[in-house]
Structures are given as structure tokens and as C-alpha cells.
Amino acid sequence: MPVYFLLSSVVGGTSAVVQAELWIAKAYKRPLQIAQLAAMGHMTFWSLLVFEIFRLGDLTYRGQWTNLLAHPNSLLLLELIGGGLIPLVLLSSAKLRHNHVTLFLGTILAMFGVVFNRINVVVLGMTLKGPMPRIAPVRYTPTIFEWGVSFGLIAATVFLFRLGVQYLPVLPKEDQAQSYGD
Numbered sequence: 001m002p003v004y005f006l007l008s009s010v011v012g013g014t015s016a017v018v019q020a021e022l023w024i025a026k027a028y029k030r031p032l033q034i035a036q037l038a039a040m041g042h043m044t045f046w047s048l049l050v051f052e053i054f055r056l057g058d059l060t061y062r063g064q065w066t067n068l069l070a071h072p073n074s075l076l077l078l079e080l081i082g083g084g085l086i087p088l089v090l091l092s093s094a095k096l097r098h099n100h101v102t103l104f105l106g107t108i109l110a111m112f113g114v115v116f117n118r119i120n121v122v123v124l125g126m127t128l129k130g131p132m133p134r135i136a137p138v139r140y141t142p143t144i145f146e147w148g149v150s151f152g153l154i155a156a157t158v159f160l161f162r163l164g165v166q167y168l169p170v171l172p173k174e175d176q177a178q179s180y181g182d
Contacts, residue, residue, distance in 0.1 A: 007051040008114045014044040015111035022104055038097040045091035048110050052084045075120055083113015
């Protein structure tokens with residue numbers, strides 16, 4: 001599990017950097033540095049490829065393919081395709097990575113694939129010992145407060161960044177003629 005989380009954090013981190021830059025360029029009508037973003041998308045591709053190979057190898061080593069395919073309700077297959085295979089295809093070539101739409105789709109799917117993986121591990125795959133006498137397993141379900149803290153931290157981060165950009169010289173002055181989407 002620690003290796004999964006380490007590998008997925010690289011995928012999530014590189015995807016988040018691309019997403020943040022795309023959203024900043026859109027929100028502040030700034031020039032899109034597509035060459036740098038495509039390079040980060042390339043790093044996302046390779047880190048996602050390593051992560052998916054590791055996961056598929058683990059499923060094969062543990063002989064879990066029959067369990068995966070025997071349960072059509074399994075969310076793992078959706079996670080492998082939507083958060084792994086599709087982003088790999090979208091980020092596979094330099095031509096696709098240099099298109100801001102496919103770069104956006106590839107990195108957002110990879111990022112949501114990592115988030116979905118973490119949710120699957122915690123909510124669906126983690127069983128804890130139940131109340132006394134702690135014999136029967138009980139599934140963990142986050143409380144409304146835990147969800148609130150998670151979404152609140154994300155909202156606070158966006159709010160504080162916006163506040164910082166508004167009142168501090170966070171973003172350098174650039175030519176507005178080549179803004180996002182032009």
C-alpha cells in the first residue's frame with residue numbers, strides 16, 4: 001500500500017500542477033505556457049504508466065483478475081479505465097499534449113483516478129474491527145464533518161490564493177495579448 005500511495009502521489013501532483021496552471025491562465029486571462037505544461041503532462045504520462053503497470057502486475061501476482069471480472073459492480077475496473085487507460089492515451093503523444101483541451105482532459109482524469117483510488121482504498125476496501133468485542137469487521141464511512149473539512153480546506157486554499165493574487169505580486173506581469181484560449 002505505501003508504494004501505491006507514493007506512486008499515485010507523483011501522478012496526482014504532476015496532474016494538479018498542470019490543472020492549477022490551466023485554471024490560473026483561464027481565470028486571470030494569462031498566456032498559456034503550453035510547452036512547459038506539455039512537458040509536465042509528459043511526466044504525468046510516465047508516472048501514470050509506472051503506477052498502472054505496478055497495479056496490473058500486483059493484480060496478476062495476487063491472482064485477482066478473476067475476482068475483478070467476476071464482480072461486475074466492482075469500481076476498480078472503472079478506475080483502471082477512466083483514471084488510467086484513457087488518460088494514458090490522451091497524454092501518450094507530444095501532439096496530444098500540446099493541445100490544451102486534451103492536456104486538460106488527460107490530467108483531470110488522471111487526477112480524479114488518483115482521488116478515486118484513494119476513496120476506493122479507504123471507503124470500499126478498508127474494514128476495521130467493529131464495536132466490542134471487536135470481532136466483526138465494519139466498513140469505514142467518512143462522516144459529514146470529515147467531508148466538510150476536506151472540501152473546506154480546498155475552498156480555503158482557492159480563496160487564499162485568489163486573495164494573494166489580488167493583493168500581492170504573486171503572478172508576474174505578462175503580455176495579455178496571448179491569453180488563454182486565443
